Amino acid sequence: MRILIADDDPQLLRALRITLTAEGYEIVTAADGAEAIQAAVDRHPDLVVLDLGMPRLDGMEVIHAVRGWSAAPILVVSGRTGSADKVEALDAGADDYVTKPFSIDELLARIRALTRRTPQADAEPVVTFGDVRVDLSDHTVTRGDGGSARTVRLTPTEWRFLEMLVRNPGRLVTRQTLLREIWGSEHVADSGYLRLYMAQLRKKLEPDPSRPRHLLTEAGMGYRLHPDPPTTPPGPG
Numbered sequence: 001m002r003i004l005i006a007d008d009d010p011q012l013l014r015a016l017r018i019t020l021t022a023e024g025y026e027i028v029t030a031a032d033g034a035e036a037i038q039a040a041v042d043r044h045p046d047l048v049v050l051d052l053g054m055p056r057l058d059g060m061e062v063i064h065a066v067r068g069w070s071a072a073p074i075l076v077v078s079g080r081t082g083s084a085d086k087v088e089a090l091d092a093g094a095d096d097y098v099t100k101p102f103s104i105d106e107l108l109a110r111i112r113a114l115t116r117r118t119p120q121a122d123a124e125p126v127v128t129f130g131d132v133r134v135d136l137s138d139h140t141v142t143r144g145d146g147g148s149a150r151t152v153r154l155t156p157t158e159w160r161f162l163e164m165l166v167r168n169p170g171r172l173v174t175r176q177t178l179l180r181e182i183w184g185s186e187h188v189a190d191s192g193y194l195r196l197y198m199a200q201l202r203k204k205l206e207p208d209p210s211r212p213r214h215l216l217t218e219a220g221m222g223y224r225l226h227p228d229p230p231t232t233p234p235g236p237g
Helices: 010-022 033-043 059-067 083-092 104-117 156-166 175-183 191-205
Strands: 002-006 026-030 047-050 074-078 096-099 126-129 132-135 140-143 215-218 222-225
Touching: 002 010, 002 033, 010 026, 010 104, 026 033, 033 047, 033 059, 047 059, 047 104, 059 074, 059 083, 074 083, 074 104, 083 096, 096 104, 132 156, 140 191, 156 175, 156 191, 156 222, 175 191, 175 222, 191 215
Parallel strands: 002 026, 002 047, 047 074, 074 096
Antiparallel strands: 126 132, 132 140, 215 222
C-alpha cells in the first residue's frame, strides 16, 4: 500500500517514513501543499496523511484538489485542535482527523481502520473520449458505439502511457513523470520515446492523428488527455 505523507516538519516526515516503511508501507513524502498535490497526481497513493498548516497551499486546499478526482482516504494530522477545524476538514472530504502530538500506535490504528473501510474490489473507472472507451479495470480499449465497438490492441508501453493520461484527465502529465514511471529515472531526458509512442497512440485512437483532439501536446512540458475537444485543436508534437 502506498501512503503519501504531507507535512512541512522535516523531522516528522523522516520519523513517519522510517516507521511506516518498517510496517510494510510504501511511503511518498511532500513538504508543502503544492508538492502534495503533484505527488498525488503522479503517484496515486492509496491513502493520504496530511497536515493542515503547510506553505504554498494549505491542507484544506490539498483536500479540495485531491477530492476532485480521487477517492483515496485522507487522514488529517494537525496541531489545530478546535472543533471548527475538524468539522471543516471532514466536510471538505477528509475521512479522519488526529491531533498532534499523537502516538504512533494511534496513527497506525487509524490507518488500518481507513484501509479496512476502503473497498478493495471496486472496479477502476471507465474513461471515454470521442468514440474511445478505456476500461482501467479490464485493461481494454475499444472504439465505436454499442455493437459496432471494436477492440484496440495496445502494446504494454502504449497502455502504460495511455493509462497515466487517462488517470489524470484534463491535467498536464509532465515528460519527466512519464519517462520516470514508464522507462525509469535513467531515461528522464529521452523525450524521443514520448513522441514516438504518442504518435502511435494517436494513430490508433484519434479520428485524425494529424489534428489531435484528445491526446494533446503541451509544448516543452508534457501531454494531456482532453476528454472533450478544445475549440482550436493544437497540432501534433
